[in-house]
Amino acid sequence: MTMLLLDRDFVLRRLTVEVCIPLVRQAMIDLSAGRTLQPLRSVVHLAKGRAFGVMPGAMAAEDAVFGAKLVSVYPENFAQGRPSHQGAIAVFDSQDGTLAALVDAGEVTRIRTACASAAATDALARPDSSRLAVLGYGEQAEAHVEAMAAVRPLREVRVWGRSPERAQDFADRVGAHLGLAISACADVEAAVRDADIICTTTAAADPILYSDWVPDGAHVNAVGSSYAGPVEIAADLVARSRFIADYHPGVLAQGAEFLAAKATGHVDDSHVVGEIGQVFAGDLAGRQDEAQVTLYKSLGHVVQDLASAAWLVQTARETGEGTVVAF
Known part of the structure; x- marks a missing residue:
């Protein structure tokens, strides 16, 4: 054989x-x-x-x-x-x-995770979205910038990470590689302010992104946490968002941000309105109005x-x- x-x-x-x-x-x-x-x-x-x-x-x-x-x-x-x-x-x-x-x-x-977020962004983000904020500066951060640029005409990209030096290096290196204007931000709030699309790609154990910082009409791809445990997004943002899973049973069992918001009483199981595949197929509404915050929870699936x-x-x-x- x-x-x-x-x-x-x-x-x-x-x-x-x-x-x-x-x-x-x-x-x-x-x-x-x-x-x-x-x-x-x-x-x-x-x-x-x-x-x-x-x-x-x-x-x-x-x-x-x-x-x-x-x-x-x-x-x-x-x-x-x-x-x-x-x-x-x-x-x-x-x-x-x-x-x-x-x-x-x-x-x-690396590639399919970012491309799944890009497909979700194309379905859920406002058509005129052009400002991207990426939290994290690892492999997925770079892949997400490239993938987002394939579905929306990006005119501004901001990146945040715990090391300012590594965030600046990311901005310089990835910006030159992709031909995009990327700036490094000192804190998360500055990075996401006025953002149309937000991608969280960190290894954070506790929330780094809060509802008060996220503008109306933004779309969020929650990517960094792929199992029950690490939480990138605070419960108030989970509760505020139209929350769409990549796979409903997976999020109910392993979606850390959803599980944390549920444990504190912010949401119940009905808050997961459905799966992104249903949105793609036209069986579920994605964004319902211009001011709504949409959230795609990515766990990744075989x-x-x-x-x-x-x-x-x-x-x-x-x-x-x-x-x-x-x-």
């Missing part, structure tokens, strides 16, 4: 935001329509804030892809020049059940990984790229 190996460089070259946004958009439509199979992820919490995640799933059609993502999360790696997420997406052949491919999981996770990995495998086979190994 043979298996295809697709490394980080291949993923980076081929899985552009223009390719990935429609892939994850359709994956979330399929998820909400019941055309996928996925249990909630399993997370093993390791020392020093590290984690190991296992995410199995399948597209429900008889001949569709199935597999699992195995990924380690080492937050300190980014400061040392290494990916914080490392691992593999195992893609199985739906015809005979063989292991068909292993795809670099770190790069797929259907996004599988959709991306399946496209990459198909592309590699068509172009003769990748490494074929016997086993």
